[in-house]
Amino acid sequence: MSRPLSRITLQDVAREAGVSLATADRVLNGRAGVRGQTVERVQAAVARLGYRPNLAAARLARGETWRLCFVLPAGSNVFMRQLAQQVGLTAEWLKGQNAYIDLVRVDVFAPEELARTLERLAGRYDGVAVVALDHPRVRAAIDDLVGAGVAVVTLVSDVPNSQRAHYVGIDNIAAGRTAATLLGRFAGGRSGSVGLVVGTAALRDHAERQFGFSQVITGEFPGLKVVALGESFDEEERARQVAQRLVSEVPDLVGLYNVGAGNRGIATALEASGRAKELVFIGHDLTDDTRRALLRGVMDAVINQDAGHQSRSAARVLLAHCAGEPLMEEQERIRIDIFIRDNLP
Amino acid sequence: MSRPLSRITLQDVAREAGVSLATADRVLNGRAGVRGQTVERVQAAVARLGYRPNLAAARLARGETWRLCFVLPAGSNVFMRQLAQQVGLTAEWLKGQNAYIDLVRVDVFAPEELARTLERLAGRYDGVAVVALDHPRVRAAIDDLVGAGVAVVTLVSDVPNSQRAHYVGIDNIAAGRTAATLLGRFAGGRSGSVGLVVGTAALRDHAERQFGFSQVITGEFPGLKVVALGESFDEEERARQVAQRLVSEVPDLVGLYNVGAGNRGIATALEASGRAKELVFIGHDLTDDTRRALLRGVMDAVINQDAGHQSRSAARVLLAHCAGEPLMEEQERIRIDIFIRDNLP
DNA sequence: GATTTCATGATGGGCGCACCTCATTTATCT
DNA sequence: AGATAAATGAGGTGCGCCCATCATGAAATC
Numbered sequence: 001m002s003r004p005l006s007r008i009t010l011q012d013v014a015r016e017a018g019v020s021l022a023t024a025d026r027v028l029n030g031r032a033g034v035r036g037q038t039v040e041r042v043q044a045a046v047a048r049l050g051y052r053p054n055l056a057a058a059r060l061a062r063g064e065t066w067r068l069c070f071v072l073p074a075g076s077n078v079f080m081r082q083l084a085q086q087v088g089l090t091a092e093w094l095k096g097q098n099a100y101i102d103l104v105r106v107d108v109f110a111p112e113e114l115a116r117t118l119e120r121l122a123g124r125y126d127g128v129a130v131v132a133l134d135h136p137r138v139r140a141a142i143d144d145l146v147g148a149g150v151a152v153v154t155l156v157s158d159v160p161n162s163q164r165a166h167y168v169g170i171d172n173i174a175a176g177r178t179a180a181t182l183l184g185r186f187a188g189g190r191s192g193s194v195g196l197v198v199g200t201a202a203l204r205d206h207a208e209r210q211f212g213f214s215q216v217i218t219g220e221f222p223g224l225k226v227v228a229l230g231e232s233f234d235e236e237e238r239a240r241q242v243a244q245r246l247v248s249e250v251p252d253l254v255g256l257y258n259v260g261a262g263n264r265g266i267a268t269a270l271e272a273s274g275r276a277k278e279l280v281f282i283g284h285d286l287t288d289d290t291r292r293a294l295l296r297g298v299m300d301a302v303i304n305q306d307a308g309h310q311s312r313s314a315a316r317v318l319l320a321h322c323a324g325e326p327l328m329e330e331q332e333r334i335r336i337d338i339f340i341r342d343n344l345p
Numbered sequence: 346m347s348r349p350l351s352r353i354t355l356q357d358v359a360r361e362a363g364v365s366l367a368t369a370d371r372v373l374n375g376r377a378g379v380r381g382q383t384v385e386r387v388q389a390a391v392a393r394l395g396y397r398p399n400l401a402a403a404r405l406a407r408g409e410t411w412r413l414c415f416v417l418p419a420g421s422n423v424f425m426r427q428l429a430q431q432v433g434l435t436a437e438w439l440k441g442q443n444a445y446i447d448l449v450r451v452d453v454f455a456p457e458e459l460a461r462t463l464e465r466l467a468g469r470y471d472g473v474a475v476v477a478l479d480h481p482r483v484r485a486a487i488d489d490l491v492g493a494g495v496a497v498v499t500l501v502s503d504v505p506n507s508q509r510a511h512y513v514g515i516d517n518i519a520a521g522r523t524a525a526t527l528l529g530r531f532a533g534g535r536s537g538s539v540g541l542v543v544g545t546a547a548l549r550d551h552a553e554r555q556f557g558f559s560q561v562i563t564g565e566f567p568g569l570k571v572v573a574l575g576e577s578f579d580e581e582e583r584a585r586q587v588a589q590r591l592v593s594e595v596p597d598l599v600g601l602y603n604v605g606a607g608n609r610g611i612a613t614a615l616e617a618s619g620r621a622k623e624l625v626f627i628g629h630d631l632t633d634d635t636r637r638a639l640l641r642g643v644m645d646a647v648i649n650q651d652a653g654h655q656s657r658s659a660a661r662v663l664l665a666h667c668a669g670e671p672l673m674e675e676q677e678r679i680r681i682d683i684f685i686r687d688n689l690p
Numbered sequence: 691g692a693t694t695t696c697a698t699g700a701t702g703g704g705c706g707c708a709c710c711t712c713a714t715t716t717a718t719c720t
Numbered sequence: 721a722g723a724t725a726a727a728t729g730a731g732g733t734g735c736g737c738c739c740a741t742c743a744t745g746a747a748a749t750c
Contacts, residue, residue, distance in 0.1 A: 007410065007443075007736095009735095009736060009737085010736070010737065011736085019698075019699085020698065020699045020700070021699090021700090021737095022698070022699060022700075022701090023697085023698060023699075025737080025738070025739085026697095026698090028737095029737095029738075029739085031739090033696075033697060033698080034697070034698080035696085035697060035698090038697080038698085052440045053736085053737075054405070054443075054735085054736050054737070055401070055442065056400070056401040056402075056404040056405045056442075056443065056735090056736080056737095057401070057405050057705090057735070057736035057737045057738090058736080058737055058738075059401040059705090059737095060399070060401045060402050060405055060705050060706065060707090060735090060736080060737075060738095061704080061705055061736075061737040061738040061739085062705080062737085062738065062739095063704085063705050063706090063738090065352060089673075095395075095397040096397050096398065096399065096400040097400065097401075098352075098399070098401065174687055174688055175688070177687040177688075178685065178687040178688040180687075181685055181686065181687050182685070185530070185531050185533070185645075186530050186531075187533075188530070188532075188533025188534045189533045189534070212687075216687070300530075308675075308676065328434075330653075331653065333690055335682070335688070335690055336688035337680070337682065337683075338682075338683040338684075338685070338688060339683075340523065340526055340527070340683070341526065342519055342522040342523040342525075342526050342557075342561070343519055343520070343522075343523040343680070343681035343683060345678055345680055352706095354705095354706060354707085355706070355707065356706085364728075364729085365728065365729045365730070366707095366729085366730085366731095367728070367729060367730075367731085368727085368728055368729075370707080370708070370709080371727095371728085373707095374707095374708070374709085376709090378726070378727060378728080379727070379728080380717095380726085380727060380728090383727080383728080398706085398707075399705085399706050399707070401705090401706080401707095402705070402706035402707045402708090402735090403706080403707055403708075404707095404735090405705090405706080405707075405708095405734095405735050405736065405737090406706075406707040406708040406709080406734080406735055407707085407708065407709095407735085408708090408734085408735050408736090691750105692749100692750090693748100693749080693750080694747105694748080694749070694750095695746100695747085695748070695749085696745105696746085696747075696748085697744100697745090697746080697747090698743100698744085698745085698746095699742100699743085699744075699745095700741100700742085700743080700744095701740105701741085701742085701743100702739105702740090702741090703738105703739090703740090703741105704737105704738090704739090705736105705737090705738090706735105707734105707735090708733105708734095708735090709732105709733090709734095710731105710732085710733085711730105711731090711732085712729100712730090712731090713728105713729085713730080713731105714727100714728080714729075714730095715726105715727080715728070715729085716725105716726080716727070716728085717724105717725085717726070717727080718723100718724080718725070718726085719722105719723085719724075719725090720721105720722090720723080720724090
């Protein structure tokens with residue numbers, strides 16, 4: 001069921017403005033050699049007719065192809081695997097849109113290597129999305145890339161003082177605060193200690209979550225105090241050990257917040273202790289594991305950042321930047337999702 | 346920064362398959378008159394080369410224009426106004442995509458009028474999105490529309506037994522359950538009554554929320570019981586009155602769930618009573634009012650369904666349906682957002 | 691008045707695809 | 721084998737726009 005339904009074309013604008021198609025085209029594409037007065041006539045016609053260029057036609061005519069590169073961490077926790085998969089889907093979806101995506105994986109925790117990888121991308125890509133370590137060397141590499149005319153966005157973890165065009169990801173301080181408020185309220189007025197399982201402070205996002213969390217617990221739940229016993233390095237087994245120590249060594253433990261990956265290990269430790277139901281456990285990233293943990297009642301809430309949204313948003317932002325099109329800021333904001341047992345998607 | 350970077354075209358596929366462009370075209374567009382064997386050869390070539398039709402070119406060549414109609418309730422609570430506004434934005438965004446949207450507002454609570462309005466749309470639109478009352482007359486009208494070859498999706502509130510192609514909205518039973526779990530847990534083990542402020546049972550969504558809410562409170566929080574004293578009809582003042590009665594007449598009130606609109610009225614009542622902080626208050630839809638109420642600490646959580654997502658999703662689903670393109674189910678699922686003070690966007 | 695500069699029109703060649711026609715080849719059936 | 725039907729090729733047109741070239745006319749310069 002389709003009908004031609006003549007829409008307004010450049011042709012119509014030209015006629016309305018009393019100029020030739022060529023001139024109308026010159027005006028719309030900002031080419032030189034048109035009198036100011038004529039420019040205004042054309043613009044007035046555009047406004048009067050409500051002309052919107054046909055994007056499909058424009059893209060076709062331009063025949064531009066944008067080349068994007070996504071740089072993700074090699075050491076793959078579940079979230080990063082999800083993200084990589086979503087980037088794959090985004091790439092697929094972009095094939096119909098004059099753009100394609102290459103995916104590169106590097107050891108993000110090695111600033112030198114990450115920086116060198118980034119430097120190599122200049123000239124080979126029009127846009128780069130990178131899960132970046134906030135390190136001077138990396139920041140410089142990003143700035144160089146931008147200097148070389150490449151659009152750069154940071155993904156998941158930001159490098160605030162760099163020249164990146166955009167940060168696609170959640171506000172991790174707010175995420176930490178969210179976890180704290182939920183944990184505090186779920187604890188229901190009990191007082192005691194809340195265990196903090198930190199991943200690694202290397203990526204900025206973890207440090208920020210931790211900051212936000214402590215801030216709220218300290219400031220708003222006078223009955224609670226934060227204790228941390230060791231890092232998980234985002235590994236399941238390490239996380240399990242840390243959780244186990246918390247459960248056994250902290251007598252007044254009321255809850256537990258895992259900043260990074262390894263929720264499954266923590267769930268194991270809690271269930272082994274027999275206190276899974278009574279302890280409040282909040283972590284990040286909705287995966288098969290955390291979903292099951294929520295349903296079993298081991299976890300009480302999961303803070304999530306949607307990998308698919310971030311991947312698509314990064315692509316949209318990069319393309320808009322490349323093509324010089326405007327983007328709807330509002331729509332590109334990544335939300336901090338809260339999942340409990342009842343609102344699982 | 347653009348480069349031609351020859352992508353794979355139908356031309357390439359034809360060459361690879363050893364057929365003419367015409368035949369490749371016949372296969373790809375499912376036209377008759379091609380031997381099964383040849384079809385396979387072409388499809389194999391498509392797979393081998395990873396050919397994806399250039400959407401821009403296809404749309405341009407088809408020159409199709411899709412006409413969509415969104416039917417929203419006339420009586421405008423805040424959410425419906427948000428939705429209408431988002432539909433406007435969606436319409437704007439669609440102008441570059443060979444499609445446009447008309448917005449119609451009717452009194453949804455008058456089944457006859459809604460049904461007649463729907464009937465009039467046949468033949469004039471390719472797709473219709475409707476916030477529908479679940480009523481036999483309306484269901485019949487929807488089925489007629491579908492029978493007339495119009496793609497129909499229900500929006501926000503479903504009509505399950507109709508022939509609509511899709512329901513774009515949240516699972517309202519789950520939303521009610523979510524509210525109940527949050528309320529129960531935020532109440533922190535206290536026992537007593539939770540007040541239910543119902544809007545109106547006319548729209549299916551409210552009834553479902555109420556059902557899910559009661560189910561969880563009854564089943565999982567033995568210390569709590571649900572009390573309801575009158576309907577708000579989604580009006581602020583009525584909601585205020587109901588809340589006031591709850592606060593003054595229910596001595597053991599620990600919290601309050603507002604199923605529909607009118608949160609501002611309830612906030613007013615709670616603050617007037619001086620018990621705003623102590624009572625748990627959960628409602629729906631993130632608006633300026635509820636946002637402020639969260640920040641003030643009057644509300645404890647807001648369950649939200651994103652109007653923008655729903656509007657865009659409905660448009661995408663309708664267009665995909667019209668054009669016979671596949672759609673990513675996964676991506677079109679509307680989530681139940683939970684907002685607390687700390688994760689406000 | 692002749693020359694230079696500038697503004698504009700006219701025109702054509704794509705981009706990749708959809709859709710149509712007509713001729714030609716190939717398979718199928720009496 | 722000959723007739724008939726089916727499958728395929730060749731080619732053209734147009735979608736709306738971008739971009740380039742060339743010609744033309746008018747205004748500005750000397």
